[in-house]
Amino acid sequence: MTERRVMVKVPASTANLGPGFDTLGMALSLYAWVEMSIADGETSIDMYGDGMEGIPQDKSNLIYKVAQLVFNEAGVYLPEIHISMFSDIPLTRGLGSSASAIVGALVAANTLIGSPLSEDRLFQIATELEGHPDNVGASLFGGIVVASWDGERAEKVRLEPPPQLLALAAIPQFQLATEKARNVLPKETTLRDAVFNVASSSLLVAALASGRLELLPSAMRDRLHQPYRAALIPGMDEILRAAVDHGALGAVLSGAGPTLLALVEAGSVRKAELERFVLSTLHKEGIAAQTMWLRPCTSGPEITVTDDRSTTFMERVKGEIKA
Ligand code: HSE
Numbered sequence: 001m002t003e004r005r006v007m008v009k010v011p012a013s014t015a016n017l018g019p020g021f022d023t024l025g026m027a028l029s030l031y032a033w034v035e036m037s038i039a040d041g042e043t044s045i046d047m048y049g050d051g052m053e054g055i056p057q058d059k060s061n062l063i064y065k066v067a068q069l070v071f072n073e074a075g076v077y078l079p080e081i082h083i084s085m086f087s088d089i090p091l092t093r094g095l096g097s098s099a100s101a102i103v104g105a106l107v108a109a110n111t112l113i114g115s116p117l118s119e120d121r122l123f124q125i126a127t128e129l130e131g132h133p134d135n136v137g138a139s140l141f142g143g144i145v146v147a148s149w150d151g152e153r154a155e156k157v158r159l160e161p162p163p164q165l166l167a168l169a170a171i172p173q174f175q176l177a178t179e180k181a182r183n184v185l186p187k188e189t190t191l192r193d194a195v196f197n198v199a200s201s202s203l204l205v206a207a208l209a210s211g212r213l214e215l216l217p218s219a220m221r222d223r224l225h226q227p228y229r230a231a232l233i234p235g236m237d238e239i240l241r242a243a244v245d246h247g248a249l250g251a252v253l254s255g256a257g258p259t260l261l262a263l264v265e266a267g268s269v270r271k272a273e274l275e276r277f278v279l280s281t282l283h284k285e286g287i288a289a290q291t292m293w294l295r296p297c298t299s300g301p302e303i304t305v306t307d308d309r310s311t312t313f314m315e316r317v318k319g320e321i322k323a
Contacts, residue, residue, distance in 0.1 A: 013096035013138035018220035019200035025138030032087035034104030066105035092175035094255035099135030161296035181256035220250030234285035
């Protein structure tokens with residue numbers, strides 16, 4: 001039997017974009033790679049990359065479990081598989097690493113068995129697994145995704161990101177579990193704050209769809225989650241408030257954090273000033289962080305099918321990185 005390997009390169013994502021809590025997502029030019037093939041013998045799972053040490057490499061592995069969901073739904077019995085994964089996406093920082101893993105696993109498993117499940121079905125499964133459609137939608141479709149989920153069905157519209165949009169991600173060294181960042185949110189909100197967010201989020205979607213970037217400073221404001229999460233990330237309040245004074249179109253918490261994301265116009269001459277401001281503000285609070293300049297990623301998963309036995313997984317990943 002030839003060893004047919006399916007490699008899937010999946011983009012990271014930022015969720016919420018400020019006011020679009022659990023609704024808006026944007027894919028970013030930072031990637032994870034998931035490779036899957038059918039095993040003759042026993043299942044093997046190899047995870048490469050920073051922070052992967054603690055991730056289970058037995059059948060309790062998330063990628064393995066997600067693959068089995070796909071096989072079960074398709075009525076295919078395939079208990080033994082090889083899985084390899086490498087990720088450049090920092091874990092538990094608000095850049096959608098778990099969503100990328102879920103999407104990579106779904107797409108790789110589905111491709112491995114001839115793609116019986118539709119893209120929409122993969123979106124529904126991914127949303128159920130994550131509990132919200134924002135990160136998985138962006139990783140699955142690329143670009144900007146506006147999505148809703150009523151607990152039964154997820155709907156989405158994909159927007160092409162404005163071409164001049166660039167993002168500065170400031171990624172603190174500490175990890176913040178999504179669950180912890182959701183637990184600090186109040187169960188109820190006022191009508192005033194709800195209206196504020198409906199207005200901001202609607203304006204943001206319209207501004208992004210029409211390329212009206214000058215509206216972003218007002219449209220990226222949020223009252224539903226960021227004010228409560230700010231206590232978990234020293235320096236966040238000041239960065240969100242003052243990034244626009246240092247050349248940003250707006251700054252937000254990326255997903256559940258702790259990464260902070262500032263959007264800028266690619267041609268801005270104030271990028272270095274903004275980066276200095278963000279890093280020095282975090283530094284003042286004793287927070288070590290790294291910065292990355294990222295572009296919106298306009299495509300979803302890239303699939304490569306190979307039976308090449310002459311290269312290692314990491315060589316195939318590096319080939320992708322070079323390309
Ligand atoms: N919308 C989610 C949140 C993203 O803000 O909690 C985190 O995965």
